[in-house]
Amino acid sequence: MKPNNELITALYCRLSQEDAREGESLSIENQKKMLSEYAGRNGFRNCQYYVDDGFSGVNKNRPEYVRMLKDVEDGLVGTVIVKDQSRLGRDHLETDKLMEIVFPAYDVRFIAVTDGVDSANGFNEMSGIKNYFNDFYARDTSKKIRAVFKAKGERGERVGTSIPYGYMKNPDNTKQLIPDPIAAPVVRTIYELCADGKGTRAICRYLEEHEIESPGVYEFHTKGTKSKHPDLEHPYLWTQSTVRDMLSNRIYCGDTVNFQTYSKSNKLKKRIKNTPENILIFENTHEAIISRELFDLVQKHYEGRKRPDRQGDTDKYVGYIYCADCGSKMYLHRGKSIKPENNYYQCGGYQTKGGSYCSVHHIKAMELDAVVLAELKKITLLAREHPQQFYEMAMQNGEKEAQKLRKESEQKKSKLEKRNKELDNIIRCLYEDRVSGRLSPERYDSLAAGYEKEQSELKTELAELSDQLDTVSLQEKYVLDFIEKAKANIELKEVTPELLRAFISRIEVYEKPEKYSRTCGNTILIRYTFQTTHEPVPILKPSENKSFAQIAC
Numbered sequence: 001m002k003p004n005n006e007l008i009t010a011l012y013c014r015l016s017q018e019d020a021r022e023g024e025s026l027s028i029e030n031q032k033k034m035l036s037e038y039a040g041r042n043g044f045r046n047c048q049y050y051v052d053d054g055f056s057g058v059n060k061n062r063p064e065y066v067r068m069l070k071d072v073e074d075g076l077v078g079t080v081i082v083k084d085q086s087r088l089g090r091d092h093l094e095t096d097k098l099m100e101i102v103f104p105a106y107d108v109r110f111i112a113v114t115d116g117v118d119s120a121n122g123f124n125e126m127s128g129i130k131n132y133f134n135d136f137y138a139r140d141t142s143k144k145i146r147a148v149f150k151a152k153g154e155r156g157e158r159v160g161t162s163i164p165y166g167y168m169k170n171p172d173n174t175k176q177l178i179p180d181p182i183a184a185p186v187v188r189t190i191y192e193l194c195a196d197g198k199g200t201r202a203i204c205r206y207l208e209e210h211e212i213e214s215p216g217v218y219e220f221h222t223k224g225t226k227s228k229h230p231d232l233e234h235p236y237l238w239t240q241s242t243v244r245d246m247l248s249n250r251i252y253c254g255d256t257v258n259f260q261t262y263s264k265s266n267k268l269k270k271r272i273k274n275t276p277e278n279i280l281i282f283e284n285t286h287e288a289i290i291s292r293e294l295f296d297l298v299q300k301h302y303e304g305r306k307r308p309d310r311q312g313d314t315d316k317y318v319g320y321i322y323c324a325d326c327g328s329k330m331y332l333h334r335g336k337s338i339k340p341e342n343n344y345y346q347c348g349g350y351q352t353k354g355g356s357y358c359s360v361h362h363i364k365a366m367e368l369d370a371v372v373l374a375e376l377k378k379i380t381l382l383a384r385e386h387p388q389q390f391y392e393m394a395m396q397n398g399e400k401e402a403q404k405l406r407k408e409s410e411q412k413k414s415k416l417e418k419r420n421k422e423l424d425n426i427i428r429c430l431y432e433d434r435v436s437g438r439l440s441p442e443r444y445d446s447l448a449a450g451y452e453k454e455q456s457e458l459k460t461e462l463a464e465l466s467d468q469l470d471t472v473s474l475q476e477k478y479v480l481d482f483i484e485k486a487k488a489n490i491e492l493k494e495v496t497p498e499l500l501r502a503f504i505s506r507i508e509v510y511e512k513p514e515k516y517s518r519t520c521g522n523t524i525l526i527r528y529t530f531q532t533t534h535e536p537v538p539i540l541k542p543s544e545n546k547s548f549a550q551i552a553c
Helices: 029-043 063-075 092-105 125-154 185-193 200-209 215-223 240-247 292-304 348-355 365-385 389-436 441-469 471-488 496-503
Strands: 010-016 047-053 079-083 111-112 167-170 173-181 257-259 280-282 321-322 330-333 346-348 504-509 521-529 538-542 548-552
Touching: 010 029, 010 063, 029 047, 029 079, 063 079, 063 092, 079 200, 092 111, 092 125, 125 240, 167 280, 185 200, 185 292, 200 240, 200 521, 321 330, 321 348, 330 348, 346 348, 346 365, 346 441, 365 389, 365 471, 365 496, 365 504, 365 521, 389 441, 471 496, 496 504
Parallel strands: 010 047, 010 079, 079 111, 321 504, 521 548
Antiparallel strands: 167 173, 257 280, 330 346, 504 521, 538 548
């Protein structure tokens, strides 16, 4: 059968990461050379390459594959030539459909050189069997890769392939992440702005005004890749979704989070969010860009945020103010019809579940500002002018609780260390059985993975206990930091996000003794940043306002 040289002779080449491991024989260059020589020997002209480099055969959305099929449907292609059937695809249903239905429908001749397949001579049953075995190979390879990634993820190694904005690979150890000297400060700025009450829209506007390249454009200029679809015409345009994702990513405080998503099979590429119990978190696996305190503050602020105002700022008390009775967040109520002096906070539990769950807990924003500012002035004045007295008072409240926690933690730590040594011995014995042949490789991998996972969890728990054992020194650090901040903030004119972040960790508002009363004030409990694990002892002190403040110190 003579080729129709008026139409395109499509020379299709494909190479996946798994195929690349097979060696040079499957390289794109080798495929192109083979197909070109075959087309020349057999009189095929008007040849055009369609090349998908780095795409799996089960992926139906390969760019050049899709373009080739469109050209087929448009009647532009007369012949499709591939090295072998697996290059066309490894989904046997899809490949069978192309070979037996699509290509014949458009009078396209199909040739697989090394498989000896030419549709001009007709197909035999071996063509379908080869497609099935190609599919089986893809499933088997996917199963092995998943097992490897699962073992790596359970050991605490990163299983993600992309490098988050703000980090780069360590030149001396490609498995390790280190902060990018250019992008890391941008990440810190984003977290600082959010902690200071800026919404995602305001943060995006700030980044654009300061001409900071978006992650996609930055990656394109530094690595030359377009994987993040850079908008080169608008290099400083940041999207709110990008900022939101960064503000919730634990990697920036030094943690590795594995198995956040999963796919149901190797043919379904859609990623599905995993349940919390299946997500593994390993803390302090690499150098942090932001402190854990700042990250926790942003999460607290971000989870409870309300809609930003027209300037892009969110409510300054978001993440700080809670109902003292039910523990729900309290939300700011404001609007065009409400005068600024009448803006008020209300219990979120009451708003969503009604009066049977909690009471209204109504308190005006201006009233809350007055109480918080008055109490901040008092306690910062004490810390500034009588630092020794303040230090002794603050440390005394936490000492008894810290000693109790230390004793419990030391007992638990001793048990965990004993179990950790036992696991070391078990894994060593398993390895000896594997080497001697008493244990099969598959059985060894299965048993070792379970013990290594338990050991990894033990190490995480031991690290947490070590942090708890430093409670007393941590308490002292927070107290000293509070004193230093009090010395740096002498003029307190209004409550700002910066002041709240520096001095206050939580504000709890109680219901008025007389509901809906306009003369009876709320009781407010203020918890300061120098308080750690202990329960503060409230001291009732009347403020100059209608409300009362319980100073937890």
